[in-house]
Amino acid sequence: MLSSETVLYSRWLLAFWGTQMAVYQRHLLPQTGTVLVVSNHRSFMDPILLTAAVSRPIRFACHHYMGQVPILRELVTSLGAFPLEDPLHRPQEFFKQATTLLANNEMVGIFPEGAAPMVKATAPQDVGNFQRGFAHLALRAELENLAILPMAIQATDEQLIQSLVPLRALSWFDPSEPLFDQPGWHPVVFYRQVQVLLGRPYWITPELKQAYRGKQARETINQVITYCQQEIKDLLHQA
Numbered sequence: 001m002l003s004s005e006t007v008l009y010s011r012w013l014l015a016f017w018g019t020q021m022a023v024y025q026r027h028l029l030p031q032t033g034t035v036l037v038v039s040n041h042r043s044f045m046d047p048i049l050l051t052a053a054v055s056r057p058i059r060f061a062c063h064h065y066m067g068q069v070p071i072l073r074e075l076v077t078s079l080g081a082f083p084l085e086d087p088l089h090r091p092q093e094f095f096k097q098a099t100t101l102l103a104n105n106e107m108v109g110i111f112p113e114g115a116a117p118m119v120k121a122t123a124p125q126d127v128g129n130f131q132r133g134f135a136h137l138a139l140r141a142e143l144e145n146l147a148i149l150p151m152a153i154q155a156t157d158e159q160l161i162q163s164l165v166p167l168r169a170l171s172w173f174d175p176s177e178p179l180f181d182q183p184g185w186h187p188v189v190f191y192r193q194v195q196v197l198l199g200r201p202y203w204i205t206p207e208l209k210q211a212y213r214g215k216q217a218r219e220t221i222n223q224v225i226t227y228c229q230q231e232i233k234d235l236l237h238q239a
Contacts (some may be wrong), residue, residue, distance in 0.1 A: 006057040010048045019045070019191050020055050023053045025198040033145030034102050035201075038134055038228050040127050040153055041111035041118065042234070043189035047081060050109060050151055053196040059101050060109040063096060094133065099141050110134040112228070119167060119179050121187050124155045125236045127229060135224040138204050139212040150199035150228045151234035157193035197238075199231040 014021060029035075037058055039050060047060045062081040082097055101108050112130035122128075138148055163186045171180040202224065211220045 006059070007051055007055055009079070010052040011071070013048055014045075014052055017045075017094045019049075020193045021049060021052065021191075021196060022194075023196045023198075025054060026053075028149075028200060029054055030196040030201050031125075033147055033203075034105060034143050035107045036102065036134065036138055036146065037109040037151055038112050038130075038148060038232075039109070039151040040232055041113050042122055042124070042153070042155075043191060045119075045189075045191055046111070046153055047079060047109065049153060049191070049194060049196055050145050050209065051080075052200075053151070054107070056107055058107045058109040059098075060111075061098065095137055095140065098137055099143075101223045102141055102143055102146065110137075112225075115179055118181075119186060121160055121189075124158070126164065127236065130225050130229050132221055132225060134228075135221045138224065139209055139220065141204075143204075146204045147201040148204070148224065148228060150231040150235070151200050152199065152232045154195045154196045154197065154236050155189070155191050156195060157191075159190045159192065161188040161190060163188045190203070197235040199228075199235050200225050202231075 030225075037050060037054075041047065047058065047062075051058050057080050060079075060081045077115070098108050098110075112134050114131050115129040116128055117126070134148070138146060165186040167180050167182055167184055167186055170186065171177065174180065208220055208224075211217070
């Protein structure tokens with residue numbers, strides 16, 4: 001289990017970078033039960049921001065290639081992230097590792113948009129389509145008092161930097177990722193001023209789990225995804 005040093009380290013990094021962060025609706029953070037955080041995602045700074053915002057270590061699932069690059073691997077794992085496995089074993093290992101962390105009462109974080117917003121410049125209010133893995137995880141986990149906490153990251157002053165890393169170079173570390181099979185350079189979004197907004201938790205009830213195991217499985221998954229995606233969109237537009 002991560003210690004509070006992870007939170008201190010995250011705050012130190014934001015101070016070192018000169019990033020000014022404002023946090024809103026912190027009272028919506030569940031004080032009991034297990035928490036699965038979902039958020040929009042545009043910058044390498046996002047896991048650090050969210051950890052500092054909730055003042056608790058968050059174990060984020062991160063892209064497979066980050067676990068293959070020396071130094072980067074050590075950096076992300078020291079911050080509590082767990083890189084996803086290769087495509088052949090990814091779903092099983094993701095569910096296994098994330099469920100174990102949640103069962104240990106650790107907060108787990110997922111960016112349901114995947115890597116797409118990270119490889120192309122998008123507007124701060126834009127939210128892409130959500131992948132379904134986080135909803136399956138929440139409904140499948142044999143845990144009581146599990147809440148999905150939507151959080152929104154809204155930059156009010158940022159800088160877009162074209163990095164020195166060609167997208168195709170990342171294919172060396174993860175040839176299975178189609179997003180890396182394109183020309184251009186990996187963009188980097190650096191926040192100068194940013195708002196982090198907590199949304200209304202979505203509690204996974206026994207009734208939802210029962211519906212997920214039956215004929216309403218698809219409808220239940222869509223219900224969870226729609227709620228979280230719309231909540232984040234609404235937070236971004238009220239910021």
